Amino acid sequence: MKYCRYSTVIRNLMNKYYPFVLIFVIVFFIITSCAEKKEFNSLVYRSGGFGIENYHLILNHDRSFALKVEYNPLTADSTNVGTFKGKISPEQMEKIEKAVAKITKKGYDYNDPEFVLDAGNYEVIINIDKSIKVYNTNNATDEFYNDIITPLNQICERILTAR
Numbered sequence: 001m002k003y004c005r006y007s008t009v010i011r012n013l014m015n016k017y018y019p020f021v022l023i024f025v026i027v028f029f030i031i032t033s034c035a036e037k038k039e040f041n042s043l044v045y046r047s048g049g050f051g052i053e054n055y056h057l058i059l060n061h062d063r064s065f066a067l068k069v070e071y072n073p074l075t076a077d078s079t080n081v082g083t084f085k086g087k088i089s090p091e092q093m094e095k096i097e098k099a100v101a102k103i104t105k106k107g108y109d110y111n112d113p114e115f116v117l118d119a120g121n122y123e124v125i126i127n128i129d130k131s132i133k134v135y136n137t138n139n140a141t142d143e144f145y146n147d148i149i150t151p152l153n154q155i156c157e158r159i160l161t162a163r
Helices: 002-034 090-103 142-162
Strands: 042-049 052-060 064-069 082-087 121-128 131-137
Touching: 042 142, 052 142, 064 142, 082 142, 090 121, 090 142, 121 142, 131 142
Parallel strands: none
Antiparallel strands: 042 052, 042 121, 052 064, 064 082, 121 131
């Protein structure tokens, strides 16, 4: 008799809350399936001109990279010219992934509209799934410079000094 009483209570609760549970589960799956993926497949970074280093870095999601450094007459060290390959550290990759997540948000401003002639050119190309986002500027905002350009330059410098 006791078993029957509990089963009817459970059945009544199920009948009462079933629609809410079902709606919650459906909404949860919709939200998680629509979450935007911020992990990039590849990132291409190019810099050069007007006194800045000429880097061409290709960084893949598996942390592998190819860095091409072109000759810069302002630097006397020609041993840092060429193509270098390897893997970056997980900490560096995590920093870049956070930066990519930040700059790919809608409304992020990366280009300062002020007219400048004597600045270097920075180009960051991010491949996320089947979408490609290109950020090309010769007058980056301070936020963009600190968020992505500085970490990418630090990675390039570490690669050159670690050889």
